[in-house]
Amino acid sequence: MSFDMLQEKILAFRNPTVAGLDPKPEYVPEHIRKAVYAQYGETLQGAAEAIYQFNCGLIDALRDIVPAVKPQSAYYERLGWRGMEVMERTIRYAHEKGMYVIADIKRGDIGSTAAAYADGWLGETRVGEKSHTVFDADCVTLNGYMGSDSVNPFLEVCKARDKSCFVLVKTSNPGSGELQNIAAGEGSTVYGVMASLIEKWGAGTEGKYGYTRVGAVTGATHPKELAEIRAMMPRTFLLVPGYGAQGGTAEDVRHAFHAGGKGAIVNSSRGIICAWQKTGKNGEDYQEAARNAALAMRDDIGRFLDME
């Protein structure tokens, strides 16, 4: 689905946020873990299965209030192929429940290798005379350090299958400035040059809300840069990590939005999926805790927006 679909879901739910599904085994409440480990042991298979059950419970609890989920590939890869199998199943389950899925993979490679990633994550993989969808996310995150050769193969698949991508611009981590804030080009910075490239790559793919298929990742923890990037990239949809645990506030992320609360989506991962660890209970309330945290985030961010 394109950003049009995402924007529509956001407006329908009056909620410009995405829940990051970044599960470690220890984030899964004990009652789920115990039952699964009793069957599979403390194995990679056991961890993967526990995470799948946890993800499904979270999706069930969030599907009617949060428009999108963002599974982070690292937490699945660390369980090997069994984790990747659960990533595939999680994406499928989220789709069945009507959620938009951003696969947070931050891939960046060139030519036929970029095309191979695009096949797997957004497109189809050909085997002999047959084609198969694989992960089939709606959207992926990308790293554009290698230039247009690393983004164009994804963009081709996005156009063919009505999908989208986000490319890193200014990330939320403390050390992001080591490269990204270095002065570069004519009066710009490395992230500024990247922002210009992204606007160029996306040009001509604008949808009904005016946003291209090539979005940008800009962290909530750098509000000055966030405001600057919003102004520099008027046609670019923004994915904003760093709210909550990393220190970004609702007042910080307001800079990411256009009028009507359009043009951006804010992520929270642990703030939602680990909310049960702060209720003082045993984790059996994880769905309620995640839902309450998601509603609180929606309302917190909404205070600064003029969503219709």
Place this chain on the structure above:
Amino acid sequence: MSFDMLQEKILAFRNPTVAGLDPKPEYVPEHIRKAVYAQYGETLQGAAEAIYQFNCGLIDALRDIVPAVKPQSAYYERLGWRGMEVMERTIRYAHEKGMYVIADIKRGDIGSTAAAYADGWLGETRVGEKSHTVFDADCVTLNGYMGSDSVNPFLEVCKARDKSCFVLVKTSNPGSGELQNIAAGEGSTVYGVMASLIEKWGAGTEGKYGYTRVGAVTGATHPKELAEIRAMMPRTFLLVPGYGAQGGTAEDVRHAFHAGGKGAIVNSSRGIICAWQKTGKNGEDYQEAARNAALAMRDDIGRFLDME
């Protein structure tokens, strides 16, 4: 294994090259494909199994002349979890045959997410009271756009388990200059700033040949930059893609090496694994063709080196 082990293997084989295992189903010779598809059909499972058999055949053919293999994650991910399962098995098989394994994953993320990737690819993943190795490569490729937060978690695992990584500096693709060659910092370029960061990250991890655990990727297709980077980064081991199909020559890649043919390794993927497509035969000679191509590459590059 650290770069010391890789350097030793290179010197023992008098061969500073690595075979890229970037297999698409159509690169697998027909006799393997036919037999596997007869059993599994033209499915993702069939493609994955065909690729595994092909990889094993290539490893058998190369193990006593080529020190290392470099499986490219994209070609396995495009087959979903079945492909990742074959990536795990391929790494295990290469290790059994004594080869050094560079997992070409170009990951780049921060904090606990970077640590999750490092667990999966180089370290161990904890489930309850138990720890499990997962992909367990010797070395990975990384993208450092996000700064030290994205490299340090890998470096911690590298130190703990005697492993190494390569970070992208100046890549081999035609569009690499769009960001990487922009003027940046004080009289430098974006790739120059990245090179300085890499030398800083690696400092203090030098092994017996003088190279740190944080290597750099620099393409053969930009010989001027390659020579400059070699001079800028005296303690950094270089991974050089772009020889052969992409246009880099033996004369170009000589600039990557220190005296004695030390300090660098040159990759070829399709030039080796697809060599059978150029012999005019039916693919049953794929092992001999790969071996001959690898020997020709070794000798071609060796002409310009003073390896003892």
